[in-house]
Amino acid sequence: MSNNKTTYEAAYAKLRTAYITRLEGNITDLTKWIRDVSATPLSKEELLNMQSLAHGLSGSGTTFGFPNVTDAGRNADIFLEKMIRAIRGDDDFIKGDEHPEMLPLLQSIHDACREAVTNYKEQAALEIIPATHEEKLNFEAKKNLFVLIVDDDINLRNMISMKLEQRGFIAAGAGSDQEMIVSMEKRLPDLIILDLNLPDNSGHEVLRRLKSEPAHAAIPILMLTAAAKEADVVSALHSGASSYIVKPVDINRLSERVEKISANMRRTVLVADNDQLILALLQSKFKGRGFNVVLTNNGLSTFEHAQRVKPDLIILDIAMPGMDGISVLKMIRNDKKTKDIPVIIASAKTTPADIAAGMAAGAQDYVPKPFNADDLVHRSIALLKKEKANDT
Amino acid sequence: MTDTAHLSQILYVDDEPDLRMLAQLALESMGGMKVSLCDSGAAALQALATLKPQIILLDVMMPEMDGPALLQEIKKTPGLYNGPIIFLTGKANADEIVHLKSLGAFGVIPKPFNPMTLHNDVKAMWVAFHEQQ
Known part of the structure; x- marks a missing residue:
């Protein structure tokens, strides 16, 4: 979850930057309206455009961290809706100078947007870009890798999970084919460690199914086999397994193997x-x-x-x-x-x-x-x- | 019971591109849900022919077909979608909530939503929906 939060925060920061660009566009429109509102009569279409902008800002400002934008947008939205109801037809006009509330309401959205853009840029100037950005990316990528361990032996699952989590992976276990399907619906693993001898469905069948589904076919699979039965191994590799480990599992060798496979995935x-x-x-x-x-x-x-x-x-x-x-x-x-x-x-x-x-x-x-x-x-x-x- | 345990498919309908992206990001990365997006009522109706979401989140004010009109279209078409419809609105006052519920909405989430807690709000609605069934 904390890992998802890191991804979320990075993406949210990007979305917020994009939102600022949108506010800058809105400031341009608002400046023009503020200039024209007292001088030229407003058509229904222009009022609808203003209301659409005000409504959009009222519904989004706080979400992106700018509550003043929401407040100013909401006040103008309510007022403009009344004006639009009062207008009699598409050819009718409203004179801005006959409605003294109009100008300050538009001005207040303008100011709130301007303030948001200024605050944002001041904050951004304080953020220092790390010199070892690429290194950081590598570390984050590894932290993100999700390994699913499918084995009916809960002790083995837990042991492998703990070892892999120590090495910076995210690991989860599944005790059966059914549990594996449920887990994969929640999050697609980057790597699967699969026991060949599952109770409810043989590992071979699970492997063939995974490799035949386009969404899953690219996931590398490391097989665990109870004994080095040559036919079993050949058949598993033939079905698309990336590699295999013989039970009883040497946990250090297993984690080295996972590191090796995942290095190719980075x-x-x-x-x-x-x-x-x-x-x-x-x-x-x-x-x-x-x-x-x-x-x-x-x-x-x-x-x-x-x-x-x-x-x-x-x-x-x-x-x-x-x-x-x-x-x-x-x-x-x-x-x-x-x-x-x-x-x-x-x-x-x-x-x-x-x-x-x-x-x-x-x-x-x-x-x-x-x-x-x-x-x-x-x-x-x-x-x-x-x-x-x-x-x- | 199994249904309540696993909320994974959401349809989010909103004409604002920034909010669509953010809602998807928030629900997917914070809530582990899969979110499909539509930018209009017409697009949502088309999407529902193939998508089978568990919850629909619907913006009230959209150009062309607004949220309530889309809800009525969905209710009018048998078998299209029977799950809960949740409105997102900037006017989440008591009168408006009563009005939206009388149209057949299951619940209302106020806008602007908080992206950090949106997934919890949606999950709470999902649980409440199943408790009522």
């Missing part, structure tokens, strides 16, 4: 998108699956990051400031250091011509926006698995 994804909300969401989703995540919101710096970080995968938006995604992709493909990095384009440009242009520039996949973040992460994992298979 891969880096570079996400390039000019939308802060998408960056925050994908960061949280990828981190949840054990990835290191590097973010950028600018086309030009995407290529620089790709060269420097050498990520295992790039998620690339097309419409970005600095340089568009297609040009970035062409640069990536033309550079010796970056040419083999798989790229998934995630874009709101979705005509067949756009998609053809993206694939021609060298993308491995093209995901239309709006996308489901979980699907995108699954596709990424599947793509990385495919790339790895092609390498060897």
